[in-house]
Amino acid sequence: MINKLATVLLVEDDETHAMLIMRSFEGMGVERIQWVSDGEQAMDYLQHRGKYTDKEESPHPDVILLDLRLPKLNGHEVLKQIKSLEELRAIPVVILTTSKNEYDIAKAYLNYANSYLVKPLGLDKFQEMVKEIEVYWLEWNQTRPNVRINEGKEK
Amino acid sequence: MAKILVVEDESIVAMDIKNRLMRLGYDVPSIAYAGEEAVEKATKIRPDLVLMDIMLRGEMDGIEAVRQIHERLDVPVVYLTAFSDEDTLQRAKITGPFAYIIKPFEDRELHVALEIALYKHRMEKYLKESEEELRKSRDDLEIRVQERTAELAAANKNLMEEIAERNKVEKALQESEGRLKKIFDTVQAGVVIIDPRTHIIIDANPVAANMIGLEKDQIIGSVCHELICPAEIGRCPISDLKQPVDGSERLLINTDKMSLPIIKTVAPISLGDLDYLIESFIDISALKQAEEALHHKMQFENIITTLSTNFINLELERIDDGINDALERVGRFSDIDRCYIFQFSDDMTKMDNTYEWCAEEIVAQIDNLKDLSTQDFPWWMNKLCLFENIYIPRVADIPPEAGAEKDILEAQSIQSLIAIPMISEGRLIGYIGFDSVRSEKAWSDEDIKLLKIAGELLTNALRRKHVETEKANLLRELGAKNAEMERFTYTVSHDLRSPLITIQGFLGFLKLDLSKQEDNKTDADSKKINTDIKMIEDATVKMDALLANTLELSRIGRVANPPEEVPYEDIVKDSLAQLAEKIRSSGISVLVGKELPQVYVDRMRIMEVLVNLIENSIKYIGNRADPTVEIGYNADKEKPFFFVRDNGIGIDPSQHEKVFELFYKLDKKSEGSGAGLAIVKRILEVHGGHLWIESEEGKGCKFCFTLPLTGNT
Missing domain, CATH: 3.30.450.20 (PAS domain)
Structure with a gap:
């Protein structure tokens, strides 16, 4: 079933959180984590700009884990840009943040977030959550196939 | 033939007499034998003569019988008597007999006596009748004379009355004419x-x-x-x-x-x-005047009613328009040239002309009458402070102690004026004035009363404006506080949770890493354990900084040193002294502007502001050949402000608002918790100032802010 390594784009400004997440993914062995620490870098990565022009080195992600509080371009703005671009909007974006603020949650869904997760306290829960993300989004979930559909013809 | 009644109690004598009389040619229809019979028969047969024997049998003698016959009849009597005593004759005489015949008598003697008696009686009777006739004619005449006299008298009376009536009418006519004239004149x-x-x-x-x-x-x-x-x-x-x-x-x-x-x-x-x-x-001029006064008053009351209704429903932003409209209406109604409001500053030292209406062709004064010092007008202020109206019918006659007032009024060519104090909640807040410029004007007590009502109305409007403004400000402030509070709790909950997640996470890893068997441990494992500990340590340090800054921020509003007047330059010097080492090592040159003003601030806090801003500049100065920080003051008239400018890397305009957010950092790798600018902003807000950025990425950064100034610069 797994014929290629799945890619996770982690957008996280807090280095310790990034390390926590990445280490929690360790041992599952089915993916590679691409970590960027602010919103601008995230967009550069997704659009293959700057240091991310090499598509082999910076492959198209199967899921994006997006923090909201980010320097320069915040998580909401990154989400909005992703969902407004045709070639990016099919990528599942899982918001992974410390904020339980209703405003943040509502705004994220308004901008078509695919899921909204709050970072839990305690390693057990943290690892459990990361495991579920991996299972659901990288194993069960079917990503968009590379098939073109001409909607105009059906009319 | 004469009828003779014979009265004789001796029947033979009686018969004899009857026979003799009949021979003599008399008629003797009857003989009476007693007195009573004689009276009865005389009455019945009405004889022409009675031949009466005096001595009769029975109760009644001849004399008595004659007396009774004479009561009934006028008949002559001749007595027959045989003897005659003196008493009897005397009695008989009274009855007026025509003759006495003494018995015995001769026929002739009887005849003569009877004829004489009859004649005498006839003559007597005739005389009596003539006399009666005469008396009657005389009486008639008398009556006729009397009647005629009465007629004349009546005629005379009528005439008199007619004359009297005519006199009366004439007099009444005269009186009436006089009366009419009197009425006409009166x-x-x-x-x-x-x-x-x-x-x-x-x-x-x-x-x-x-x-x-x-x-x-x-x-x-x-x-x-x-x-x-x-x-x-x-x-x-x-x-x-x-x-x-x-x-x-x-x-x-x-x-x-x-x-x-x-x-x-x-x-x-x-x-x-x-x-x-x-x-x-x-x-009817008095009536007209009263009518006009009433009409005038009613019109004014209408205006007042309309205005009060308008004011009740007026939104805050439109109250000024409402006041101007009210001034115009009252001004036009009172036919004056200028109508305006002055308001005092809270400490009563200054007054400002805040609203004004001018009639056509009257020069507005509102811009010339700003920020006047109340102590320049002691006479004026004294009256107003006693809540008295100031009524000046002739500015030329203003009392000498009001010289300053006179000058300013004459400068506006005012001839007459009224100023009414505006009193809100027992406090003098200003006055409403009415000027007459083109002519002198007198106001009646009634006028002044009406203007006072208008004054009260406008006072209420101003008070309402004041209250509404304060309310709006409070609401705005409350809204801002609320939003800030929300941002603050959001930030705190988010940012404080962050290191906790790290700590808990790496504690878990630490446990895992330590649980490995001691003899199986590799270098990599030891390295992991060290990383875990390092992560936990860093997180606690970060947490401590966050908590310290949060506390600091929350203290700014609550704990404040009393404000003092201090030259801004002194604060700049202190700040630079504190940062001397950092400035020296960074190689930045610091320029301090000239003519810095005096400020009224919490000195220590403002120093904190400067230290933070200068530190910020040093932090983001980048790789300039000539790194410079300039501390200055822009003495712009409208909007003076302080600034700290650098020629560092600058901030993209999209980040200008974000940089003031608590714990927000442009660059994650830079030092500090990201609370510095939030603290600066908060300190300035507590001082009633505000903070903004003028900057573009790559072109340096200019932090600008305002502060309360005091005195002269």
């Missing part, structure tokens, strides 16, 4: 009599003369329209328009050429055989 209405053909006045009463102001002689002969109803010349309601009566309000022109409102009636009148018009009129 009636409290002007009355004139007019010739309808020529409209010339032929008579006028003294009241008319008095109202017109001319002598009666001068009025008589004038054409009525010259004096009364000038507008109706050629269309006199009676003579031209053929109305039967005219009753209307018109004008009368008196000698001062002043029009007098009158109520007038005109009606035709015949005097003698000629037709005239009688015109009567009364002066």
Whole structure:
């Protein structure tokens, strides 16, 4: 079933959180984590700009884990840009943040977030959550196939 | 033949006498034998003569019988007697007998006696009748004379009465004429009599003369329209328009050429055989004035009612328009040239002309009358502070102690004015003024009362504006506080949770890493354990910094040093002294501007602001050849502000608001918790100032802020 390594784009400004997440993914062995620490870098990565022009080195992600509080371009703005671009909007974006603020949650869904997760306290829960993300989004979930559909013809 | 009644108690004698009498030619129809019988028979047969024997048998003698017969009949009596004593004769005499015949007697003797008695009786009777007739005629005459006399008397009386009546009528006529004249002269209405053909006045009463102001002689002969109803010349309601009566309000022109409102009636009148018009009129100027005053008052009350209704429903932003509108309405209504409001500063040292309405062609003064010092007008202020109205009918007559007031009023060419204190909750907040510029003007007590009402209305409007503004400000402030509070709790909950997640996470890893068997441990494992500990340590340090900053931020508003007047330059010097080492090592040159003002601030806090801003500049100065920080003051008139400018990397405009957020960092790798600018912003807000950025990425950064100033710079 797994014929290629799945890619996770982690957008996280807090280095310790990034390390926590990445280490929690360790041992599952089915993916590679691409970590960027602010919103601008995230967009550069997704659009293959700057240091991310090499598509082999910076492959198209199967899921994006997006923090909201980010320097320069915040998580909401990154989400909005992703969902407004045709070639990016099919990528599942899982918001992974410390904020339980209703405003943040509502705004994220308004901008078509695919899921909204709050970072839990305690390693057990943290690892459990990361495991579920991996299972659901990288194993069960079917990503968009590379098939073109001409909607105009059906009319 | 004469009828003779014979009375004789001796029947033989009686028969004898009867026979003798019959021979002598007399008729003897009956003989009576007693006195009573004699009376009865005499009455019955009515004899011409009674021959009576005196001595009769029975109760009644002859004399008594005759007396009774004479009571009933006028008949002559001749007594027969045989003897005659003196008493009897005396008694018989009283009965007036015509004769006595003594028995015995001769026939002839009897005959003569009887004939004489009959004749005498006849003569007596005739005389009696004649006498009666005479008396009767005399009585008739008397009655006729009396009747005629009465007739004459009656005629005479009538004549007298007629004369008296005529006198009375004449007198009444005279009295009536006098009365009418008196009425004409006294009636409290002007009355004139007019010739309808020529409209010339032929008579006028003294009241008319008095109202017109001319002598009666001068009025008589004038054409009525010259004096009364000038507008109706050629269309006199009676003579031209053929109305039967005219009753209307018109004008009368008196000698001062002043029009007098009158109520007038005109009606035709015949005097003698000629037709005239009688015109009567009364002066209704007092009535008109009262009516006008009432109308005036009602109009004003209408204005006040309308204005109060308007004000009630006015939104805050439109209250100023409402006040200006009210000034215009009151100004136009009172026919004045300028109408305005002055408001005092809270400490009463200054006053400002805040609202004004000017009549057409009147020069506005509002811009010349700002920020006036109240102590320059002691007379004026003294009155207002006692809540007294200031009423100056002639500015020229203003008392000498009000010299300053006079100067400023004359500078505005004001001739008369009224100023009414505006009192809100027992405190003088300003006054409303009414100027007359083009002429002098007098206000009545009633006028002033009305203006006072207008003043109260405007005071309420101002008070409402004040309250509403304060309310709006409070609401805005509360909203801002709320939003800030929300941002703050959001930030705190988010940012404080962050290191906890790290700590808990790496504690878990630490446990895992430590649980590995000691003898199986690799270098990599030891390295992991060290990383875990390092992560936990860093997180606690970060947490501590966050908590310290949070506490600091929350203290800014609550714990403040009392503000003091201090030269801004001193604060700059202190700040630079504190940062001396950092500045030296960074190689930045610091420029301090000239002519820095005095500020009224919490000195330590403002120093904190400067230290933070300068540190920020040093942090983000980048790789400049000539790194510079400039600390200065822009003494712009409208909006002066302080600034800290650098020529560092600058901030993209999209980040200008974000950089003030708590714990927000442009660059994650830079030092500090990201609370510095939030603290700066908060300190300035507590001082009533605000903070903004003028910057573009790559072009340096300029942090600008305002602070309360004091004194002169």
